[in-house]
Amino acid sequence: MAITMYQADRNFVSPANDASLYSGLSGDISGILNRGNNFNVTVDGLVATIDTGQAIVAGRLVEITIPETVTIPANSSGYICLVIDLTKTNDVFGTAGDSDYSVTVNQIYVSAIPQQIVTQDDLNNGGSVYEFPLVSFTSTATSATTSTHRAVYLNSSWQTIVPSTGTATRLQYRINNGIIYVTCNKLYPIQQNSTLFTMPSWTVPSDTMNFDIVLKNSSSTSNGSGIGIVQITSTGAVTLALTPNDSASQTYYGWFSISYPIN
Template sequence: MTIQGYQFDKIKVTPESDAALYSYLAQNSDNKVIKGATATASGLNIYVSTGKALVQGRLIEITQQHQLSAQSNTTGYVVITVDLTQSNTATGTPGTSSYIAVNNQLKMELVETLTQQDLNSGGLIYTFPLYSYTSTGTSVALTKIDKSFFKKMETATIDLGWGMSVVLTKKDGVVSANGTTTPSSNAGSTGSFNLGVKVPEVFRPINSGILMARGNNAQWANYIVNSDGSVTMATGAMNTGYTFYVSGSWVVE
C-alpha cells in the first residue's frame, strides 16, 4: 500500500509511529522534563531524582534516584540518552506476568558534548540535557538547563487600590498583566506614590516592570512593579464611572 494509517483496527502500531505522533502533538512541550529529575551533587557524585520527561515523543520515567560519578577537572552535561543503535531484549511470554523487557536504548549518563539527531526523521541518537556541570578535583558545580524543564503557567490577581485589579500570568519566565476594571473612587498622582501592595514573589521582575492603565475617557496611569514586589503609582489620574484597561509585561527569570 502507498498509504498507511496507524490508529485503525488490526493495524500494528510501532514505537516509531507512536513517538512521531506524540512529538508532533507535544510541539513546544516535547524534549521537556514533565516532573522531577532535579539533580544535586556531593563530592564528585551527582544524584538525579525520580521524575518524568518527554524526549522526541518518547515518555521516559526515572523510577528511582540515579547516581552518576564525574571525573575530576572536567566539564559536560547530565543527560538522558536515547540510542536507537542498541537492541532491546526480553524474556518470558508477551502478555503474561513472566514477560520482562530490558530497554537498552535508554540510559542516563554524563557526556562532554551533545548529540541531537532527529529520531523521528531517521536519526539514531539524542542526548537530552538536564544540567551542565563543571568539576574540580573534589566537587561538582551543577547548572540547570532551564529550557529543558517544563514551566507551568501560573496566575494571580493583585489589587491596585481604588477598585482596580489586574490578573498576572507567568509562563516561560515572562509575566503578562491584563485587567479591565472600573475605579471605585478617584485617584491621581503627579509623583511617585507607593500603593502599599505586594506582588507575589514568583511574579516579581528581575529589575522592574510597567503597568499601563488606559481609560476610555483618555485618562491613563502608570504603575511601576519593583523587584521587591512593591507597586508604585508613578503618574496619571483615574475617575470613577470610566472603564480602564490594564496591561503590561516583564521578565522574571
C-alpha cells in the same frame, strides 16, 4: 499499498510511530514535564544524583521513578543528560501477552558528557542518539558544581507570582511548549515608575515579546497613558516596570498579559 493509517482497525502501531505522533503534537519540542521532582540534580563530590521526574524527548516519554546516580568526570565540563540511544537493544523476558513478560529498556540512560556540544539527532527521521541536557557541570579533581541548563516544562500549571509592589488578586504565570505566559487581574495600586515583579532567571530574546496591557488611574475610569516596559538583566531575569507618561505621580490599577519564548 504505499499509504497507511496507523490508528486504523487491526493495524500495528510501533513505538517509532507513536513517538512521531507525540513529537508532532508537542511541536517537536523536547522538555521536562511538571512531574515528580523535575529531575532535580544534587552533587556530592563527583557523584551526581538525579531525582524523579518525566520528560518528553523527541516524542518519547522518559521517566525516572527512583533517583539515579552518575559519576562526573574529574577536571572537565559538560552536561548531565538523559540519553536516548536507539542503537542499543532492549532485554526482553518471557513471552508477550503472558503475565511474566517484561522489558529492560537499555535505550534510555543518564550520562555525564564531558563536552560542550551534545548530540541531538532527529530520532523521528532516521537518527539514533539524542542527548537531552538536564544541567551543565564543571568539575575539579574532587568535586563538581552544576547549573540548570534547560528547565522548560512543556505544560506547567499556573504558578502564583508574589508582586514586589502593590496588591494582586491574580498574578500568575505558566509555561507551555517553551512559551511563558504572565497574566494579572485587578492589580492595585501601582506607583509611577515602579517595578512590579521579577520573573525566574530564564534567557529571553527581547525582540519577541507580546503585550496586552490596560492601566487606569485612581481618579478616572478611562484608560491611563501608562506603558509596560520589560527590562532584561544579564542573567536573564525579567522585570516589568510600569512608567506612566502623566506628569504627576498617580496610583494605577489594571490588568495585563504578557507572553514570550524562553530558551
